[in-house]
Amino acid sequence: MSDQEIIEQLKQGSETAFRKLVESHQRLVVNTCFGLVHNREDAEDIAQDVFIEVYRSIQQFRADSKLSTWLYRIAVNRSLNHIRDNKKHKWFQSFEKDVEARNRQILQVESSPADHPGYEMENKQRAVILQEAINSLPENQKVAFTLNKYEELSYQEISEVMEMSVSSVESLLFRAKKNLQKKLYKCYKKKCM
Amino acid sequence: MKCKAVHSKLIFFLERELPEPEMKAVREHLAACPECALFAEEMRKTLSILETEKVSEVNPYFYTRVKAKLDRQSEIQPSGIRSLVLVRVLQPVAFSIILILGVYGGVKMGATGAKTGSAFTAEQEMVPYLNEMDVEPLETFLME
Numbered sequence: 003m004s005d006q007e008i009i010e011q012l013k014q015g016s017e018t019a020f021r022k023l024v025e026s027h028q029r030l031v032v033n034t035c036f037g038l039v040h041n042r043e044d045a046e047d048i049a050q051d052v053f054i055e056v057y058r059s060i061q062q063f064r065a066d067s068k069l070s071t072w073l074y075r076i077a078v079n080r081s082l083n084h085i086r087d088n089k090k091h092k093w094f095q096s097f098e099k100d101v102e103a104r105n106r107q108i109l110q111v112e113s114s115p116a117d118h119p120g121y122e123m124e125n126k127q128r129a130v131i132l133q134e135a136i137n138s139l140p141e142n143q144k145v146a147f148t149l150n151k152y153e154e155l156s157y158q159e160i161s162e163v164m165e166m167s168v169s170s171v172e173s174l175l176f177r178a179k180k181n182l183q184k185k186l187y188k189c190y191k192k193k194c195m
Numbered sequence: 196m197k198c199k200a201v202h203s204k205l206i207f208f209l210e211r212e213l214p215e216p217e218m219k220a221v222r223e224h225l226a227a228c229p230e231c232a233l234f235a236e237e238m239r240k241t242l243s244i245l246e247t248e249k250v251s252e253v254n255p256y257f258y259t260r261v262k263a264k265l266d267r268q269s270e271i272q273p274s275g276i277r278s279l280v281l282v283r284v285l286q287p288v289a290f291s292i293i294l295i296l297g298v299y300g301g302v303k304m305g306a307t308g309a310k311t312g313s314a315f316t317a318e319q320e321m322v323p324y325l326n327e328m329d330v331e332p333l334e335t336f337l338m339e
Contacts, residue, residue, distance in 0.1 A: 021258055024257065024258045024261055025253075025258060028253055028254075028257050028258075029253055032254075032257075033249060036248075046254060046257065046260075049257075050257075050260055050261045050264050051264075053261045054261065054264060054265050054268065057265060125244065125247070128240060128241045128244050129244045129248065131241060132241050132242070132244050132245070151245050152245070152248075152249055179206045179207065179210075180203075180206075182206065183202070183203070183205060183206040183238070186237075186238055186241060187202055187234065190234055190237055190238075
């Protein structure tokens with residue numbers, strides 16, 4: 003079933019079409035949300051809300067853009083709202099303090115005797131550092147970086163999702179990488195990685 | 196190429212986004228500078244996490260959960276609207292009425308006080324009491 007057929011049937015209230023939509027685009031939506039919120043459970047929760055919003059507002063969907071572009075937009079907006087809600091209590095925490103706090107959490111939780119426990123823990127710490135560095139990026143840079151890295155979207159596709167020119171996306175990604183590099187170097191100097 | 200210049204280009208070097216001459220210059224610097232090479236290796240390992248982090252497997256219960264959430268939201272929507280009306284409309288209206296009544300009562304009481312208050316002063320109220328003392332001297336009071 004093509005996207006066009008799914009939309010047409012969904013507009014008529016077909017439950018089968020909704021199932022098809024969820025199954026075919028689940029990974030796309032969950033991955034996008036995960037790239038922004040960095041928590042699997044939260045990402046799945048947000049993704050569920052994305053599909054519910056699509057189901058409720060399918061009548062307003064005009065075929066100006068692709069279904070996937072629309073899904074990306076809703077997923078990004080919902081994830082950013084989730085981050086904003088969670089951020090309120092973290093206003094005064096710096097990036098390094100965030101990393102240190104998360105590392106302490108990992109050290110406390112880490113107790114499973116895996117084959118390479120040291121390697122596992124190192125990777126988890128690296129993941130934390132990277133997530134915190136991505137989280138500390140300005141919103142637009144974070145969205146562009148996430149869509150590029152987690153969803154492997156081209157500059158053109160990102161420009162459609164973010165409703166901006168390709169050159170703006172290029173500039174956003176350039177600045178995102180520069181900032182990320184700066185934050186990782188700062189962290190490396192402070193021995194938190 | 197100096198260390199600082201390499202640090203500013205490292206992420207683009209690792210992503211192979213630099214022009215070939217710059218790629219070569221960074222490669223040569225990393226081969227000669229162990230400090231930068233160490234940071235480059237750390238950076239490479241950290242960025243490689245992005246690949247492993249991607250959600251690859253699909254949750255088999257995802258659709259069931261979406262459907263359940265959708266049904267649940269449809270069920271609770273009428274009562275949700277009721278509680279929203281209660282919180283957003285009725286509560287402010289009730290508080291406004293209480294506030295207006297309070298202000299109105301205060302104004303009324305003040306007006307009544309002003310009307311009657313003009314006839315009596317504190318000094319005047321003391322006069323009958325002092326006069327009574329005159330009428331009944333202390334000696335008489337003690338004798339009784």
